[in-house]
Amino acid sequence: MSGEEREFDQLRAALQARAPEVDAQSKARALRLAMESFDAHQEQEAQQRSIRDRRKGGAFLAGVTAMVDRLTSRVALGATASLAVLGIGAFVVMRPGPVEPQRPVEKLVEPAVATLESGSASAEADAAQSAGPVPQPQVELAVPQGNLGPSASPAASARMRSMVPAAPAPQMQAADRFAAFDPNPLKIAAEDPVSTFSVDVDTASWSWLRSSLRMGQLPDPHAVRIEEMVNYFPYSYAAPAGDLPFSTDIAVFETPWNAGTQLVRIGLQGRMPEVEARPSLNLVFLIDTSGSMQGPERIGLLKTAFAMLLGTLRPEDKVAIVAYAGSAGEVLAPTAASDRGAITAALDGLEAGGSTAGGAGLELAYRIAGQMAGEGSVNRVVLATDGDFNVGMSSHDALKDFVSERRKSGTYLSVLGFGRGNLDDALMQALAQNGNGQAAYIDSAEEARKVLVDQAAGALFPIAGDVKIQVEWNPATVAEYRLIGYETRSLAREDFANDKVDAGEIGAGHQVTALYEITPVGSAARLTEPLRYAEPSASGGADEAGWLRLRYKRPGEAESHLIEAPIPMAVSDADTDARFAAAIAGFGQLLGHGKYLGDWGYDQALALAEGARGEDRFGYRAEAISMMRTAQAISGR
């Protein structure tokens, strides 16, 4: 080597001498995750094979196709409910280890182990893991850097270390799975005047979106469910009159993104029963303690969330805890909520490790809920998971059938999603819907508080079930219409009055908002040509845009009630709530396909939202505005 090579020698020596030594714990964790990933991959391979086989046989049932983030059949998640698209995935935030001074490296490549007994790697990992510190439930745990203060979100850390498929190569993607859907198309009122859908009180799409944006990524368009974004925000609708479970609020105003059309907003406000009058609650917490739940933003956040929920319970309520990982087990027998010490101790004792036996866990949880059932009480299983249902009742269809069977017994199911990057969101939503419940995605302690404390009543007490909305548009006044969002909740026209067909629930105090964009007859904004030979003949009045029909069941009843109301053609000024809802619907379309928006973009959406903040007691709208800015920055539009 000549003297000219001196620079290289120096660099070579430094690059070799300072390479980090393998940290046993990090290595054990990586190997354990590798084995889990291997097992999941094998299972998915097998599943795909079986789906291909079933397709060949002509009877295509559900099944989640492996890495292909699509559920291609609407039948997939059951004709009863609607198809859902949420992401419950997983992300892990850890404090990076300090940059340690490096010692000279001995040998880079470990001596090879020619054969490794299956499981020994994970045993080693488990040992390493149990030796490590156990996260304690506290709010700060959601924050990776303690000095950031409680307002910082875990996802906001630039030091985020994503745990799962962080895409080493272009062909790799995160394994969060979303059901595929196309945005609702424009419909011509004269040809297809009736629009039917189920309510959706989930808000998971919004918190998923938030955690994506905080990671600097635009969400998968299939993760964007506009109705869940709009429904995330509280609006001031009038409380229901008489003994109706909810009130309806209809407003018609100009569309911000299209001069020639109007938005029709249909708002439902659920009754808020007085706390003293509410029935007693029997809750079974079904907690996923599989290995993938490890970490402060999963099991740690989960403990925080449940501790918050405990604070909203009354002494006569009862709580039981079932953990599942490998095998399912009762961690806490039914215990009165007044005995907070025992419940908190049981929660604190939970540790993540092992694979997931979700099916067995669900069975046990429902069995315990059945034993706890008492006169006039509400029974609910609250499932907390990152969506990793691997072992046991492994067929997704079997799981769904199981929960829809249990639904008939009167036990409700709520699903709380934690973490990011892992798995099966679509299944979680399907479970919540088939099990008469709602799915929420918990990405931070703030979100846990919103779902489990501020809106605990809605999450825990159903006031109306199988709530369906049907609008018949008047072809004499409305040329075209388009439902914004609710793609995954659409129902067949004939299912509206069929009480056997399941639909969404509304909980105490819940609100549901649906937006239609309508094009009046004669508007220059009409996208389709009127037919020359088939003039519509309408019997309805010229002052009605359409007719709203709502069906709902009271809890425990089998027969539905009908509410009807006209939708006026008269356009009024949009109030703050209406403008804000429109801004969010526009934002959702910008994130999705946005083909109906023309040149209306983020600038306009931001201006509209800024001007419609209103009182914003909890700061949700301010947060939305900063998310819109982030999305604008990422998309560069």
Added chain:
Amino acid sequence: METSDEELALAAAGGDRAAFGALVERHYGRMLALGWRLTGSRAEAEDLAQDICVALPRKLGLWRAEARFSTWLYRVIVNAAHDRRRRQAVRDRAAKGWGDWEIARQDAMAEDRAAQDWLMAAMAQLPEDLRDTVALVLGEEMTQGEAALVLGLSEGTIAWRMSEVKKRLRRIAAEEAGQ
């Protein structure tokens, strides 16, 4: 005596759990070392290695048995590092307007300053493509031909890059001497 990487990889791709475990166990150190040489950060390198471990079951299906496993794995590592860089660039862009991100960034900068030394300074002054080449040729002691295979470039390009690296290192040394 010892089962070859290629045999293990083939068995693992075919669903052999033990073979897969052995393969990952054997190569974890390599992932970590190259990850560090590419990124200059232990934490990043550990993340990278873990990401690759998790992704490997799926990626193995893409491995063609005609390529040496280690060469292929190097390519996977380099691609993963590139991917991480890209995503970080997006994150940095998204950080505008997020106060807490800025705080995190400042923390990271402080950490970097503390750890700074000649190596950091030298590597940091090289553009990314040269840094990758250096990590393979000097760090992993590959021939220019091997590095070319991993990076999917011609050997001539590697040779040119290394001469470019030399020029820049001299300039750095000259600047240091001038101070």
